[in-house]
Amino acid sequence: MDEFARLLDALLYTRSRTAKLALIAGFFRSTPHPDAGWALAALTGTLNLKAVQPSLLKALMAERVDPTLFALSHDFVGDMAETISLLWPEPAGTRPPPPGLDAVVQRLQSLSRKEAPAVVAGLMDALDAAGRYALIKLATGALRIGVSARLAKTGFAQGFGLDVEDVEELWHGLSPPFAPLFAWAQGQGPRPTPGDVPVFRPFMLASPLEEPVDLADHVAEWKWDGIRVQIVHAGAQTRLFSRTGDDISASFPDVTLDQPLALDGELLVRGAGQGDGTLAAGSFNALQQRLGRKAPTAKLLAEAPAFIRVYDLLAHAGKDLRPLPWYQRRARLEAVMPELDPARFDLSPLVPAADWGELAGIRAAARDAAIEGLMLKRRDAPYVAGRRAGLWFKWKRDALTADCVIMYAQRGHGKRSSLYSDFTFGCWTDDGQLLPVGKAYSGFTDAELALLDKFVRTHTTARFGPVREVEKSFVVEVAFDSIHASTRHKSGLAMRFPRIARLRPDKPAAEADRIATLLRLCA
Structure with a gap:
């Protein structure tokens, strides 16, 4: 637990991305499993410890510290975890040895609501201020240390000389504390295989457009204002992934596939009317009503039906199509689209323009609720993970x-x-x-x-x-x-x-x- 606490403290006060990656990589290289696995779960937001709520921590503090002092301290410090970790009184006598991260997680995972106060208080007594801060962040799931899940995975990959895209593709077939992943990374086991399940493929991203491009080599497409998603069907299962790789299938049970495909597209909800060959898209505000609802009601499903405006075809019938150039993937996508439910899938149309001036005029005139700008894609570009220079550009409308x-x-x-x-x-x-x-x-x-x-x-x-x-x-x-x-x-x-x-x-x-x-x- 001490090593994890030191990592959080260092990350909190490190602004450089390169320095953060070095800290994360060094931690995973030097920390044994399963402590390292639980740390990776915590940094990527996949560790769920529901027994410890902020209200419990506040109640424990009320028994030990004057409420006015706590309120004033919290107001000055601004962060509850830091305030509690600093104000928690030192136990009488000799502090017991600090528990390891694995022991802390195992204890918290099996914690009942009734025994939570005594167990949490005992853990707090066994840790110093830095350890208490790490414990609170870990237990409440609110790290907020400027590290995204992607950055944590990148640091892990960097620590063992792996490709982060390989880690991403394996990620959804694994669960904390990721024993097979660490065994493979350390050369002590084979590369994990997710099996016949829908896997996430890292998204291809666009760079901001800085100067005009040759429309003979690029195609223009609307940048829709929804949620970028990937929908994958394999092994009789369909999963819907967000841009960060989170499985959001439960929030959108009305969007599903029945054949082996992996599609990249924009998640939208239906608006009034009908577009030219496309479904009418509602505003992002309408979509927002459904985000985060893991069990949407029948009324909500009827009032705000979701659909995907498809951009790209990543896999078909078990074959990975990402190495193909865009124009070949587009042709295959157009052939597949008639097989999909027209109420749930439509094809993102291309935006024809004779020259750059005409395209600029089309962009300037677009203020549709669901349009965020334009995308410019090289016709010969493969689908590669991340933001690769010169392949895709985003030209957002003026704010x-x-x-x-x-x-x-x-x-x-x-x-x-x-x-x-x-x-x-x-x-x-x-x-x-x-x-x-x-x-x-x-x-x-x-x-x-x-x-x-x-x-x-x-x-x-x-x-x-x-x-x-x-x-x-x-x-x-x-x-x-x-x-x-x-x-x-x-x-x-x-x-x-x-x-x-x-x-x-x-x-x-x-x-x-x-x-x-x-x-x-x-x-």
Whole structure:
């Protein structure tokens, strides 16, 4: 457990991706299994320990520390795990030897709700502050240390000289603590085989378009605003994978296959009407109502039926088609499409243009609710994992902007735990009310963040737990990809990917945008 705690501490304060990879690789090389396997599960978000909830930790602290001291400390530190780990009183006498990571996980996995308080308290007593911090992060499943699942897998692969794409393809046939994977990585066993099950194939990604490309060598296609997915059927099973490789099949049981295929496409929900040879796509806001619901109701399935707009054919009848050039895969995909359920699958159409000027005009005119921009793909490109220069490009439509007033602020996490970096902003109603229209925690420089943090601290008008309400006087220009009507929000709208584009301390708050103006932008 001590080694895992030191790894988390180092990762938390390391900003460089290269340095993080080196830390992860070194940890896996030096840490024996199964501790290393449980650590990989924790870093990739595949370790599920449901018996320990934040409420339990708070109750344990209430028995040991003055509630006012804890509240003030939590407000200052900003992170509950760090606050508890620092304030937890040292046990009387000699501290027992710290348990290993495997012992901790095994104990937590078998934990009942009744025995949880005593067991967790005993583990906390056996660990130092760093160990307690790691224990809390591990037990609650909220690491938040700036390491994605992909980065953790890349670090693991780097540690043993493996190809991370090989690890990704094996991943869904394995389970924690990944004994066959570590045996193979260490040269002590054969390469694991997932068997006759649907496996995830790492996505091919696009680079931002920086200059025009030759349309004789490239094909244009709409970039749809949904969820990039891969649907795979093998061994009488169908699985739907997100871009990060998560299995989201349970959330979308209405999308399935009945033949051995692997398709790359965009998950969307049906909208009103019918497109030209394609299903009408609803907004991302409509799709969002279904995300994360592992058992959608019959009513939701009927109101927001899902479908996949297919981009590419990765495998067919057991044959891997990824090495083929795009134009050959497209021809095979067009031949396969008539065999699929037309209510659940349609083909992403190509966007014809005589020249670059015409294509630019088509892009500029597109403000459809489900269109995010254009994709440019080389006609001879194979389907390769990751972002390979010169093969695929994304040309996103220009962002929308609005001038908004900061209303509330909250501290961030990790390296931002001492700064107010999460901002709720609003716009005016016609009768002079300021209503929240979105939240943002990115887009600003470090210098601008320091200015915003100072404003929050010197212009606070009320506190609600970790949230500060501020004087309604600071205007920011907010950029967002799209905006949609929403009955879930008091303002009646929801922004897609809002970020702070520019600070406008020069602009009077009364001149910020009106909600009616934003509603007119709704698709």
